[in-house]
Amino acid sequence: MQSLKWSVISFTEKGAELAEKIKRLSKEQQLPSEIHTYHGRKQVENLNAWTKEQFSLRNAIIFIGACGIAVRTIAPFLKDKLTDSPVLVLDEAGNYVIPLLSGHVGGANEIALLLAELLGAVPVITTATDINNAFAIDVFAKKHELSIDKKEGIKKVSAKVLEKKKLSMTIAPEYAAKVDVAIGTPEDGQKPEPLLTLIPKEYILGIGCRRNKEEQELKAFAENCLKEAGVDWKQIRAIASIDKKKDEKAILKLAAEHGIPFLVFDAETLSRVPGTFDTSAFVASQVGVDNVCERAAMAACRDNGRLVLQKRAENGMTLAIAKEDWRLTLYEE
Structure with a gap:
């Protein structure tokens, strides 16, 4: 998992204790993330300005509190699922961890699983490909260092996967020469336009x-x-x-x-x-x-x-x- 800065914000004393626990356990487990904790009532004068700064730096944002606080706070700063910060919510008892935004490309689902293991919490994953244990094209792209061209295609590819339809893939000639296993025939026929293009x-x-x-x-x-x-x-x-x-x-x-x-x-x-x-x-x-x-x-x-x-x-x-x-x-x- 790519190293990210985690910005953990809490609003109560119990939440602040959980934030420090996350920081301490992460250090003990040598997780690759740099973690900063903030008490919303003592250290953050303007929550909107703080959130805007986190999004501009693409830090992972972890709210310890109600989902409603997180949703209302991040709403003005949402731009693109491919570049938005990963956002998660934890209840202050540390029982549930919910990835709200950028579950795949931003890594919120991965962070949720890490936090769940760290705290003994339940990860509440809602992305369709994950709960159906199905192939996710945006996770595939992230894993293989591929950029996504025209993000609308993600939905189309995922729909085929979830409907259990066959999914085909081709690779451009300049990259095909570098693979160890080639699939297909050498003919260069007319190919239909793909649902999604992945760029190395x-x-x-x-x-x-x-x-x-x-x-x-x-x-x-x-x-x-x-x-x-x-x-x-x-x-x-x-x-x-x-x-x-x-x-x-x-x-x-x-x-x-x-x-x-x-x-x-x-x-x-x-x-x-x-x-x-x-x-x-x-x-x-x-x-x-x-x-x-x-x-x-x-x-x-x-x-x-x-x-x-x-x-x-x-x-x-x-x-x-x-x-x-x-x-x-x-x-x-």
Whole structure:
């Protein structure tokens, strides 16, 4: 499960105790999530503003209290099932955990199961494919690093699955050459338009920038670089940088806006990345490694990474794009 920040908010003393229990047990069980707890009556002056901030950072939001509070609070900030924050509700006794929003793509169902195991609670899962133990195309896409094009197709595919109809799938020629098992015939006939298209996430954005860079400026720079490389945001698996940038708001907002993980590496790790890079003695003196964007992009690649856009620099920002081999796996490696 991808590491997420969990923002747990409670409104009573009993709820606050449960929130701290979740934080303590998660640490003991070494769960991969960073957990922050908030007391709604003491630490959060404006619940709407707090919730808006959590959505902008795409943090997982866990309400300890009534479902009605959660529903009314999150309603103004709902935009897209593919990018909305996962939202869950726990009763203050810790008996039930309910994923309300973004159960599959956002991982709310996974979080619910983790919390249920942690607390001995009952997970209340309501997504149709889960309760019918059926194939879920959005879970498949998430697991295999695929972006979903035209989310309306999810409903159509799920309907076929739930009606127990056969579901077919094809793979584009450029990816078919990389598989170990091929299904089908070599003829290239006319194919009907699919219900849903899944786009491989095979690119990494490596980014470096001056401290406190303006968010819109970095966004515009990144989009220009993507356009130059002929790459769409849906093809990006991760944004990568040096660990000194782990709290850089402009990069965090860029990653959150597109629902992309932000990976960071220390200077020593980046310095060991093999390859020929556009180096800078000044950068080395500031952060301990001679190049951030190209090295970070390559460090984040998992299989046969190579630079497809070398370092671009503009007004205190640098960006490079690396491509890795994407392949479909039939079982866990």
